[in-house]
Amino acid sequence: MEEGDLECPRSASERRYFPESLDSSDGDEEGVLACEDLELNPFDGLPYSSRYYKLLKEREDLPIWKEKYSFMENLLQSQVVIISGDAKCGKSSQVPQWCAEYCLSIHYQHGGVVCTQVHKQTAVQLALRVADEMDVNIGHEVGYVIPFENCCTSETILRYCTDDMLQREMMSNPFLGSYGVIILDDVHERSIATDVLLGLLKDVLLARPELKLIINSSPHLISTLSSYYGNVPLIEVKNKHPVEVVYLSGAQKESFESILRLIFEIHHSGEKGDIVVFLACEQDIEKAYEIVCQEGSNLNPDLGELVVVPLYPKEKCALFKPNDEAEKRCQVYQRRVVLTASSGESLIWSNTVRFVIDVGVERRKVYSPRIRADSLVLQPISQSQAEIRKQVLGSSSSGKLFCLYSEEFASKDMRPLKPAEMQQANLTSMVLFMKRIDIAGLGHCDFMNRPAPESLMQALEDLDYLAALDNDGNLSEFGIIMSEFPLDPQLSKSILASCEFDCVDEMLTIAAMVTAPNCFSHLPRGAEEAALTCWKTFLHPEGDHFTLVNLYKAFQDVTLNSTSEHCVEKWCHDYFLNCSALRMADVIRAELLEIIKRIELPYAEPAFGSKENTLNIRKALLSGYFMQIARDVDGSGNYLMLTHKQVAQLHPLSCYSVTKKMPEWVLFHKFSISDNNYIRIASEISPELFMQLVPQYYFSNLPPSESKDILQQVMDHLSPITEQKTCEKCPETTEQRCTIQ
Numbered sequence: 001m002e003e004g005d006l007e008c009p010r011s012a013s014e015r016r017y018f019p020e021s022l023d024s025s026d027g028d029e030e031g032v033l034a035c036e037d038l039e040l041n042p043f044d045g046l047p048y049s050s051r052y053y054k055l056l057k058e059r060e061d062l063p064i065w066k067e068k069y070s071f072m073e074n075l076l077q078s079q080v081v082i083i084s085g086d087a088k089c090g091k092s093s094q095v096p097q098w099c100a101e102y103c104l105s106i107h108y109q110h111g112g113v114v115c116t117q118v119h120k121q122t123a124v125q126l127a128l129r130v131a132d133e134m135d136v137n138i139g140h141e142v143g144y145v146i147p148f149e150n151c152c153t154s155e156t157i158l159r160y161c162t163d164d165m166l167q168r169e170m171m172s173n174p175f176l177g178s179y180g181v182i183i184l185d186d187v188h189e190r191s192i193a194t195d196v197l198l199g200l201l202k203d204v205l206l207a208r209p210e211l212k213l214i215i216n217s218s219p220h221l222i223s224t225l226s227s228y229y230g231n232v233p234l235i236e237v238k239n240k241h242p243v244e245v246v247y248l249s250g251a252q253k254e255s256f257e258s259i260l261r262l263i264f265e266i267h268h269s270g271e272k273g274d275i276v277v278f279l280a281c282e283q284d285i286e287k288a289y290e291i292v293c294q295e296g297s298n299l300n301p302d303l304g305e306l307v308v309v310p311l312y313p314k315e316k317c318a319l320f321k322p323n324d325e326a327e328k329r330c331q332v333y334q335r336r337v338v339l340t341a342s343s344g345e346s347l348i349w350s351n352t353v354r355f356v357i358d359v360g361v362e363r364r365k366v367y368s369p370r371i372r373a374d375s376l377v378l379q380p381i382s383q384s385q386a387e388i389r390k391q392v393l394g395s396s397s398s399g400k401l402f403c404l405y406s407e408e409f410a411s412k413d414m415r416p417l418k419p420a421e422m423q424q425a426n427l428t429s430m431v432l433f434m435k436r437i438d439i440a441g442l443g444h445c446d447f448m449n450r451p452a453p454e455s456l457m458q459a460l461e462d463l464d465y466l467a468a469l470d471n472d473g474n475l476s477e478f479g480i481i482m483s484e485f486p487l488d489p490q491l492s493k494s495i496l497a498s499c500e501f502d503c504v505d506e507m508l509t510i511a512a513m514v515t516a517p518n519c520f521s522h523l524p525r526g527a528e529e530a531a532l533t534c535w536k537t538f539l540h541p542e543g544d545h546f547t548l549v550n551l552y553k554a555f556q557d558v559t560l561n562s563t564s565e566h567c568v569e570k571w572c573h574d575y576f577l578n579c580s581a582l583r584m585a586d587v588i589r590a591e592l593l594e595i596i597k598r599i600e601l602p603y604a605e606p607a608f609g610s611k612e613n614t615l616n617i618r619k620a621l622l623s624g625y626f627m628q629i630a631r632d633v634d635g636s637g638n639y640l641m642l643t644h645k646q647v648a649q650l651h652p653l654s655c656y657s658v659t660k661k662m663p664e665w666v667l668f669h670k671f672s673i674s675d676n677n678y679i680r681i682a683s684e685i686s687p688e689l690f691m692q693l694v695p696q697y698y699f700s701n702l703p704p705s706e707s708k709d710i711l712q713q714v715m716d717h718l719s720p721i722t723e724q725k726t727c728e729k730c731p732e733t734t735e736q737r738c739t740i741q
Contacts, residue, residue: 273354543683
């Protein structure tokens with residue numbers, strides 16, 4: 001063998017670097033021997049970098065590392081293993097790597113490893129971290145899959161994904177044959193998708209004896225999981241947190257004053273470290289942000305800068321520790337005050353937090369099947385949530401947790417676990433998925449906590465109204481097509497209806513914009529008037545759905561005509577728009593268009609702005625959202641829901657609120673019962689159009705009301721329909737079964 005054959009490989013990985021001794025060897029014999037002695041990474045065949053060994057030392061200090069031998073032994077001998085451990089013990093990052101080692105040892109004969117996460121930002125962060133620790137490339141050996149973003153290849157060994165994405169994968173791959181090990185992480189979060197996977201995987205494990213299932217959870221849920229999955233091995237990871245807990249009984253009644261007092265007391269004390277404040281809801285974040293910013297501007301500059309960071313529910317909630325060089329360069333000390341209403345899981349990555357303030361309550365969405373609407377209910381958090389918030393301080397040597405409640409409140413008023421989402425949410429999407437899975441013979445799911453019967457009945461009823469079910473209650477051909485879209489069933493129905501009404505292009509834009517995060521930025525105090533002036537340029541007289549199309553088209557024009565990303569970001573900033581939300585809408589729209597093409601649905605050329613197109617968009621929206629109609633009962637903007645007796649107002653940013661022109665009848669996208677009772681994203685519809693498109697048996701089931709009487713009169717005056725349209729994609733049913741046939 002020639003000397004050149006012994007050179008270390010470099011080109012296969014741009015991120016790989018080598019020890020200095022090798023780089024300076026100049027091909028001498030000593031350098032060649034050193035290269036031969038390098039340990040090779042079994043996952044990509046390249047020598048390990050020096051960073052790998054540095055990170056390995058950090059990994060070995062994690063509490064989970066002591067359990068590696070025990071875990072690997074149980075993995076070999078058992079099909080299911082449960083791991084009990086707190087946040088920051090390392091189970092989410094280390095266990096998947098050990099499972100990848102197991103799959104490598106058996107030459108991937110049963111597939112790779114997939115690890116689910118409840119939160120998409122956590123899935124991305126973990127994939128990045130684990131790729132770094134394994135010394136491989138993100139998107140190749142290690143990747144992630146989150147809604148509308150796939151950073152994997154066919155050769156990916158270990159993938160992190162959100163639980164809903166693995167659930168969707170079961171529609172095309174019911175027995176998940178691509179995986180040899182499935183890890184369900186953060187099971188204690190009790191999301192609908194995780195609970196569904198827990199039930200369905202019982203059957204998959206029976207069909208695939210070679211498959212391994214790992215369940216990661218906080219200690220609070222372990223007894224329930226053990227009884228649910230039977231006598232399976234349990235690995236408990238001990239992790240002690242040096243946290244001082246201060247209970248402030250009575251502070252809950254004046255929580256804002258207590259929070260402000262604590263923040264400024266900590267800042268005046270001179271103790272270094274960031275502060276995380278857990279509030280009840282988004283409105284509290286906005287209120288606290290204004291107050292802390294206002295009061296903070298009057299502080300003594302010698303104490304350092306107080307930087308307030310509001311983290312809203314749909315934004316990424318990661319904090320990163322600044323590097324040492326950045327800290328040295330920083331002339332003035334900065335203390336971050338993070339305001340959030342999240343569970344705390346997404347803040348686990350920060351090592352700079354030294355103080356946590358917890359109000360102990362949250363505004364939780366609770367769905368009412370009777371009125372088909374969410375209510376925002378103020379409830380105590382669970383003991384498991386309180387523990388997770390405490391663990392944000394996990395690596396702090398002297399962290400302090402200030403609880404704005406008493407120990408008695410924590411023991412008596414807080415439940416051990418947060419309620420399962422399945423028992424408090426709209427189940428229509430879940431039931432559509434279960435009906436689709438039933439085709440593969442996995443429809444009989446043994447749930448850990450069974451959903452409420454009335455919620456299941458409402459979901460089945462709604463799917464029947466949407467023509468997703470046949471006369472036997474099974475998924476119709478129309479329902480199968482609806483399930484292909486990763487959207488709410490009503491939105492899927494509107495997209496399919498747009499194929500009939502020749503407005504697919506516009507409907508895809510609307511679907512993308514309502515699915516993406518809010519594209520209007522959160523405004524600092526004093527900027528409201530300037531922002532409203534900017535936003536008025538996008539308003540459309542026909543309604544908010546049309547305004548969203550205007551806004552997206554303006555963003556597209558700027559993107560196409562800009563020379564750099566910076567220009568697009570500046571335009572968004574100048575118009576008080578959320579650039580990342582608009583980019584996400586662009587990604588979502590592209591994926592929806594791919595689905596349309598894949599299942600070969602008709603796609604008409606865009607005609608936005610014409611009178612016929614406006615009518616067609618209304619028809620498409622009504623085909624999916626006929627259950628979300630309201631009428632202005634007194635001419636002053638008090639809208640009464642058609643399905644129940646709740647009264648609501650249009651959101652202040654609605655085009656109708658801005659122009660002061662309130663339509664009598666509106667179709668709306670979102671409504672929740674809260675302090676404001678706002679209808680969000682509304683567009684005018686006519687009662688005549690409603691009666692032409694609504695399923696007759698839905699209308700007959702509406703409760704008696706003045707609005708129903710008006711609609712009945714409209715129907716009596718309408719000429720009888722002589723022809724029924726037929727849709728090639730729908731089964732042969734009457735127009736009452738499917739409004740776009």
